[in-house]
Amino acid sequence: MNNVLIKGGLLVDHQSVSPQDLLIQEGRIAHKGYDIDLPLGTALFNASGLVIMPGFIDIHTHFSLQVGKYTSSDNFASGTLSALAGGTTTIIDYITPGREEDPREAIKRWFHNSRTAHTDYGFHLSIPSFNADTFNVMTEAAGLGISGFKVFQAYPDRLMLSDEEIGLIMQHARKLGGVVFVHSESGELISSLQKEALAEGHNHAAWHEKTRPAYGEGESAARILELVEKTRCPTVIVHIGTKDVIEVLKQAKKKKLPLFGETCPQYLWLHKKFLERKQNEGNLYVCSPPLRELEHLKAMWDSLVNGDLHLVSTDHCPFTREEKTKDIKNFAEIPNGLPGVETRPILLHNGAIAGGRFGWKKLTRLLSTAPAILSGLYPQKGSLQIGADADLAIFNPDMVTSLSAKDLHSNCDYSPYEGMLLKGGIEFVFSRGRLVRHGDQFETNPGQGNYLARKEIKAGDLNLIRMEDYPWVFS
Numbered sequence: 075m076n077n078v079l080i081k082g083g084l085l086v087d088h089q090s091v092s093p094q095d096l097l098i099q100e101g102r103i104a105h106k107g108y109d110i111d112l113p114l115g116t117a118l119f120n121a122s123g124l125v126i127m128p129g130f131i132d133i134h135t136h137f138s139l140q141v142g143k144y145t146s147s148d149n150f151a152s153g154t155l156s157a158l159a160g161g162t163t164t165i166i167d168y169i170t171p172g173r174e175e176d177p178r179e180a181i182k183r184w185f186h187n188s189r190t191a192h193t194d195y196g197f198h199l200s201i202p203s204f205n206a207d208t209f210n211v212m213t214e215a216a217g218l219g220i221s222g223f224k225v226f227q228a229y230p231d232r233l234m235l236s237d238e239e240i241g242l243i244m245q246h247a248r249k250l251g252g253v254v255f256v257h258s259e260s261g262e263l264i265s266s267l268q269k270e271a272l273a274e275g276h277n278h279a280a281w282h283e284k285t286r287p288a289y290g291e292g293e294s295a296a297r298i299l300e301l302v303e304k305t306r307c308p309t310v311i312v313h314i315g316t317k318d319v320i321e322v323l324k325q326a327k328k329k330k331l332p333l334f335g336e337t338c339p340q341y342l343w344l345h346k347k348f349l350e351r352k353q354n355e356g357n358l359y360v361c362s363p364p365l366r367e368l369e370h371l372k373a374m375w376d377s378l379v380n381g382d383l384h385l386v387s388t389d390h391c392p393f394t395r396e397e398k399t400k401d402i403k404n405f406a407e408i409p410n411g412l413p414g415v416e417t418r419p420i421l422l423h424n425g426a427i428a429g430g431r432f433g434w435k436k437l438t439r440l441l442s443t444a445p446a447i448l449s450g451l452y453p454q455k456g457s458l459q460i461g462a463d464a465d466l467a468i469f470n471p472d473m474v475t476s477l478s479a480k481d482l483h484s485n486c487d488y489s490p491y492e493g494m495l496l497k498g499g500i501e502f503v504f505s506r507g508r509l510v511r512h513g514d515q516f517e518t519n520p521g522q523g524n525y526l527a528r529k530e531i532k533a534g535d536l537n538l539i540r541m542e543d544y545p546w547v548f549s
């Protein structure tokens with residue numbers, strides 16, 4: 075079913091909402107218009123009452139990621155099937171080399187692991203150590219279509235880089251037409267607070283948050299702002315959950331700097347009280363940066379509304395209930411990360427549209443368009459333009475979705491959103507013109523996803539994210 079006419083639905087992208095028909099030919103969007111006649115050899119898809127959006131893009135996942143003695147529970151097959159079920163048709167996973175490892179080996183490993191993907195996919199490259207070879211590795215990676223580079227201001231023992239090193243990486247990334255993604259927390263501060271808390275016998279998961287204070291995130295983000303001002307490198311602070319970082323993003327906006335902010339559903343729906351649950355139940359909510367007080371959560375929603383935050387990804391990095399809770403003696407031993415690749419779109423829809431905060435265009439921009447632009451994939455992905463890949467998430471506003479781990483497609487055996495009742499649901503999903511989800515039926519095989527080599531990011535496309543001009547970014 076590669077040639078399909080979708081009739082009677084509401085077409086939504088980041089710029090418009092209109093009741094048009096959409097014609098798919100050879101896996102791409104061929105035509106949009108009112109009352110298109112059915113061409114010969116074309117299947118008819120009746121979409122009356124349904125909302126048709128560009129397939130969602132999650133540019134922050136960790137499939138088969140080894141962290142100490144644990145490996146995240148989803149591999150590329152289960153993780154991308156889970157993504158597809160929720161309407162996400164493209165994912166970007168972080169290649170994360172060991173500190174002593176040649177990053178080229180890690181790149182090979184990720185290409186090998188990703189052969190079972192159900193969705194289209196690409197990569198960012200984490201840079202856990204800086205040396206004489208780093209620029210060569212970045213240039214080679216960009217040649218392979220990997221132009222997002224991740225740096226850490228946290229985890230001094232395995233990932234953290236100095237400000238000077240991050241600045242040099244930004245300079246080189248900008249030359250390559252790439253983007254730098256930053257995990258912004260104050261690594262040294264956290265290490266000393268953790269040592270102190272453990273020495274005083276504080277073991278409970280609640281201390282995970284207490285030893286990673288919000289002001290530390292603000293302090294480290296302010297250092298990133300300075301580096302962006304110096305280098306003019308397009309940069310994204312990832313998984314933001316504190317209003318301290320939002321203050322830094324406001325300054326970036328005022329100064330017209332290309333510094334963008336990503337948040338995740340856990341920082342929009344979950345808060346510190348979950349960490350305080352008795353026994354080891356709080357462990358199930360441990361991720362970094364940690365869940366915060368409700369005032370921070372409210373600030374995240376406000377920032378999506380007023381445009382201080384620019385995209386919503388997941389940081390999908392699940393571990394099983396047993397791994398999170400069994401034989402864990404203190405908060406510092408809990409593997410960090412939550413599941414979320416399947417539930418992001420429906421959760422955001424409920425906060426946005428059902429919650430009355432903002433409309434379809436902004437929802438599309440946060441879930442699809444901005445992630446596509448920041449990954450160098452726009453407009454092939456993240457748009458319904460003529461010629462774009464026919465990746466579609468089709469939403470039924472009349473459905474009710476009840477979230478439960480048993481109904482989700484991840485290998486993770488719990489959901490932090492267990493029991494939530496949500497309005498609407500994803501009913502159909504197209505991937506490059508093929509109907510891959512039809513209600514509860516899936517027509518998809520591991521390995522059908524295509525690798526996406528990313529292109530240079532254009533300054534003009536960056537403007538679409540914030541609707542502002544950055545004329546000098548690549549000048």
Ligand SMILES: [Zn+2]
Binds near residue numbers: 134136389391
């Ligand atoms: Zn992450």
